[in-house]
Amino acid sequence: MTARARAATIPVMTTLLIVDDHGSFRAWARRVLADDGYEIVGEAADGASAIEAVIALQPEVTLLDILLPDMSGLDVADAIDESTTVVLTSSRSEADFGDEPRLAGRFVPKTDLSGDALARAAARS
Amino acid sequence: MNSEHPATGIRTPVGFWVALALCLTWAVGSAVIAAAHGWGNNRPLEFISGLAFLWAGLFALWHRRGNVIGALLLAYGIVWFASYWSAQAPPIVDALVYLVGGAAGAILIHIGVAFPDGRAATRFGRISIVISYGWNAVVSFVSEATLSREGCGPGQPVCRASLSQWLWESEAVWEGAQTASHLGTLVQVTLAALAIAQRWRLSSPAQRRDLRPLWFTLAIVGGAYLSHAVVWLVGAGETWGETVGELRTLAQIAAPLTIVYGLLRAGLTTSAVGDLFGRVPVDPRSLEAALARTLQDPTLRLVSRADDGQWRDGTGAAVALPSDPSELTHIRTADGEPQAALVHDRGLEPSAVTAAAAVVGLLLENQSLSQEVAAQLDEVQASRARIVEAGYRERRRVERDLHDGAQQRLLSVALALRMAQREVEAGSRAAPETIAQANDELRQAIDELRELARGIHPSILTDAGLGPAVRALADRCPVPVDDLQVPLGRFPAGVEATAYFVVAEALTNIAKHAQATTAGIRLEADDAWLRVTVTDDGVGGASHELGTGLRGLRDRVEAAGGTLHVTSPAAGTTITVELPIREEES
Known part of the structure; x- marks a missing residue:
C-alpha cells in the first residue's frame, strides 16, 4: 500500500487539546471526540496550564472551556489564538455570554459536543 | 417673649439696695424741699403714693428684669417727686420740672398698654404709646414756651419760672395748648382703652387672667377720679371734696402695688418657657441663647457633663459650677442623673428656672433619643443591606454549585449515553460498561443536588x-x-x-x-x-x-x-x- 493510498483510507487525524476544569467532563469528551477521529494530544484543567500545553503540544485544535478557575477562557483564547484553532465551549448557552464578539462562530455548547460540531466550529474560526 | 428689648434690670441685691437708697434720697430730699414751702393736706399721702411708685418700680425691675414696666413705674415715681421741686429751684430747673411732668400721663398710658409683658400687644398699641409721648411733649413744651408772664416781675415770688421767659409769651397759643392738653387726655385715654381692649380680644384665657390686676387698677383709679368729678359737679362740701381727694391719692398708692402684684402673678416667664418648645434649637449654643432670652438673664450658661464627669460649656471649655445653690439648677435625665445644668442669676424666679430646666431636660432627652434612633437606623439599614447582599451571595453560590456540580455530572451523563448509543449501534461489547459509568455519574449528580437542596433548606x-x-x-x-x-x-x-x-x-x-x-x-x-x-x-x-x-x-x-x-x-x-x-x- 502506497503512502498516498494509506492517506486516502486512513485520514490524517486532527490533534486536539481539551481544556476544562471538570475531570469527568474531560474524560468523556476525550472518549467521544477520539471516537470521532480526533487525536487527543493533551488535557489541561486551567488557563495557565492550557497556555503552556499549547506551546508544548502545538495542537491543531483546542477545545477551551470558558469558565476556568484561574482566568477566563476568552483571555486564554486571546493568548493562544496565533498557535492553534480555538473552539470555545461551556455548559452555559451562547446567549448567557451576551454579545461577546470573541465567541462568534466558534462556540459549541457542551450539550451539543461531537466531532462534527467541533469540526464545523473549527472551520468557521 | 421680650427678645428685642435690652435686658433692663438690676442684677444684684447690692444694686437693688443702692437703687432703693437713691430713690429714698430723691423722695425724701424732694419732700424736704417741698416742706420748706409748706405741706398741703394731701402731701403725706401723696408722698407715700410717690414712694409706692418708686418701690414698685424697683421691685418690678428686680423680679421682672427685661420688663419695661418696672422702669416705667420707677420713672413715674421720679417724675412724681420732680414736681416737688416746682418753684424751689433755679428757673430753668423749674421749667424742666414742668416739661418732664408732662410725660407722666404718657408713662401711665404706656404702663396700661404694655401691661403685663412690657410690650404693646399690637401695632395700634405701639402707635397709641408713641402718640401719648409725642402729644404730651409737644403740648408741655408749647405751654411752657408761651405761658403768660403777666403780673410777673421782680419781687413777685408766686410767679413761677417758665420757658416763655426766654421764648415767646402768647396767651392765645397757651390757651390753645391747654385745649389740646385736655383733648389729648381724652384721645390718649380712648386710644389706650382701645389698645387694651384689643389685647384682651387677642389674649388666651391664661393671658386674660394675667390682665385682671390691670382692670382692678383701672377700676380703683377710675372710680376715685370719677367720684372726685361727681363731688365737684354736684358741688358737695369742701369736706367731701377733701375726703374724695384723699381717696384718690389712696387709689394712686394702690395702683403701682396692684400693677406689681399683677406682674409677679403673671405667668410670663413660665409661659415664655413654653415658647422654647416652639423654637427647639438644636445646637447647645442656640439653646443657651434662647434660654437667656426666655429667662431674661444674659449671664445664663447652659453647661453639660462630659463623659469624663467634667462640666463643660457650649464651647467645650471646662467650667466650675457655682457654690451658691440658688445660682445653679440641675437638669436631670429620666434616671435622675444630672446631665446638664443652668448657671444663672440667683434673682431668677425659681419656678421659671425649674420649668426651663424641665424643658431643656426634655429637649436634651429628645435629642439623645433621636441620636440613638438615628444610630439604630443606620445599623438597621447597614444590616438590611448586608442581608440583601448575603441573599445575592447565596444565590451566586447556588448557581456556582449547580454549574460546577450537578450540571457537569449531567453533561458527562449525556456524553456517556451518546457514547453508549454509538457502541450499541456498532454492536460493541463496551456498551453495558459505558452505561454503568453513566449511571454512576447520574447517581453522583443526584447526591450533589440533594446536598445543595439541603444547604438551601434542609427538609429534615x-x-x-x-x-x-x-x-x-x-x-x-x-x-x-x-x-x-x-x-x-x-x-x-x-x-x-x-x-x-x-x-x-x-x-x-x-x-x-x-x-x-x-x-x-x-x-x-x-x-x-x-x-x-x-x-x-x-x-x-x-x-x-x-x-x-x-x-x-x-x-x-x-x-x-x-x-x-x-x-x-x-x-x-x-x-x-x-x-x-x-x-x-x-
Whole structure:
C-alpha cells in the first residue's frame, strides 16, 4: 500500500487539546471526540496550564472551556489564538455570554459536543 | 417673649439696695424741699403714693428684669417727686420740672398698654404709646414756651419760672395748648382703652387672667377720679371734696402695688418657657441663647457633663459650677442623673428656672433619643443591606454549585449515553460498561443536588424539626460533637431556621478554622426565648468584626429580634444566640 493510498483510507487525524476544569467532563469528551477521529494530544484543567500545553503540544485544535478557575477562557483564547484553532465551549448557552464578539462562530455548547460540531466550529474560526 | 428689648434690670441685691437708697434720697430730699414751702393736706399721702411708685418700680425691675414696666413705674415715681421741686429751684430747673411732668400721663398710658409683658400687644398699641409721648411733649413744651408772664416781675415770688421767659409769651397759643392738653387726655385715654381692649380680644384665657390686676387698677383709679368729678359737679362740701381727694391719692398708692402684684402673678416667664418648645434649637449654643432670652438673664450658661464627669460649656471649655445653690439648677435625665445644668442669676424666679430646666431636660432627652434612633437606623439599614447582599451571595453560590456540580455530572451523563448509543449501534461489547459509568455519574449528580437542596433548606428541619435537624448537623460535623443538647417539640419556622443556620455556620467555622478536637451544641428554650450555644476547644480568636460568616449570622439573628455574642479568648470559642420565640404573622 502506497503512502498516498494509506492517506486516502486512513485520514490524517486532527490533534486536539481539551481544556476544562471538570475531570469527568474531560474524560468523556476525550472518549467521544477520539471516537470521532480526533487525536487527543493533551488535557489541561486551567488557563495557565492550557497556555503552556499549547506551546508544548502545538495542537491543531483546542477545545477551551470558558469558565476556568484561574482566568477566563476568552483571555486564554486571546493568548493562544496565533498557535492553534480555538473552539470555545461551556455548559452555559451562547446567549448567557451576551454579545461577546470573541465567541462568534466558534462556540459549541457542551450539550451539543461531537466531532462534527467541533469540526464545523473549527472551520468557521 | 421680650427678645428685642435690652435686658433692663438690676442684677444684684447690692444694686437693688443702692437703687432703693437713691430713690429714698430723691423722695425724701424732694419732700424736704417741698416742706420748706409748706405741706398741703394731701402731701403725706401723696408722698407715700410717690414712694409706692418708686418701690414698685424697683421691685418690678428686680423680679421682672427685661420688663419695661418696672422702669416705667420707677420713672413715674421720679417724675412724681420732680414736681416737688416746682418753684424751689433755679428757673430753668423749674421749667424742666414742668416739661418732664408732662410725660407722666404718657408713662401711665404706656404702663396700661404694655401691661403685663412690657410690650404693646399690637401695632395700634405701639402707635397709641408713641402718640401719648409725642402729644404730651409737644403740648408741655408749647405751654411752657408761651405761658403768660403777666403780673410777673421782680419781687413777685408766686410767679413761677417758665420757658416763655426766654421764648415767646402768647396767651392765645397757651390757651390753645391747654385745649389740646385736655383733648389729648381724652384721645390718649380712648386710644389706650382701645389698645387694651384689643389685647384682651387677642389674649388666651391664661393671658386674660394675667390682665385682671390691670382692670382692678383701672377700676380703683377710675372710680376715685370719677367720684372726685361727681363731688365737684354736684358741688358737695369742701369736706367731701377733701375726703374724695384723699381717696384718690389712696387709689394712686394702690395702683403701682396692684400693677406689681399683677406682674409677679403673671405667668410670663413660665409661659415664655413654653415658647422654647416652639423654637427647639438644636445646637447647645442656640439653646443657651434662647434660654437667656426666655429667662431674661444674659449671664445664663447652659453647661453639660462630659463623659469624663467634667462640666463643660457650649464651647467645650471646662467650667466650675457655682457654690451658691440658688445660682445653679440641675437638669436631670429620666434616671435622675444630672446631665446638664443652668448657671444663672440667683434673682431668677425659681419656678421659671425649674420649668426651663424641665424643658431643656426634655429637649436634651429628645435629642439623645433621636441620636440613638438615628444610630439604630443606620445599623438597621447597614444590616438590611448586608442581608440583601448575603441573599445575592447565596444565590451566586447556588448557581456556582449547580454549574460546577450537578450540571457537569449531567453533561458527562449525556456524553456517556451518546457514547453508549454509538457502541450499541456498532454492536460493541463496551456498551453495558459505558452505561454503568453513566449511571454512576447520574447517581453522583443526584447526591450533589440533594446536598445543595439541603444547604438551601434542609427538609429534615421542615419535616422533623429543629432537634433532629441539629442532631443531623452534629452527626455530619467532622469535629466530634461531645456535648449535644437539643429541645423537644417544635418552634415557629423562622426561629427554627435561624437557630439551625446559626449551628450550621458555627460548625462550618469550627471545622474550617478552629482546629478544635471537640465541639458542643446546646439549645435551651423557655416560653419566650430559645438560647443556642455552640462551643469548641479550638484556637479561638473569632470575632464578628472579622468574618462575613459571623457578621451574616448576627444580621440574621438581629433581623429575627435576637442577639448574638461571640466569646473567643485565646483558646476556645463560644457563640451564644438568644432568639425570641414569636409566632409568625401569616
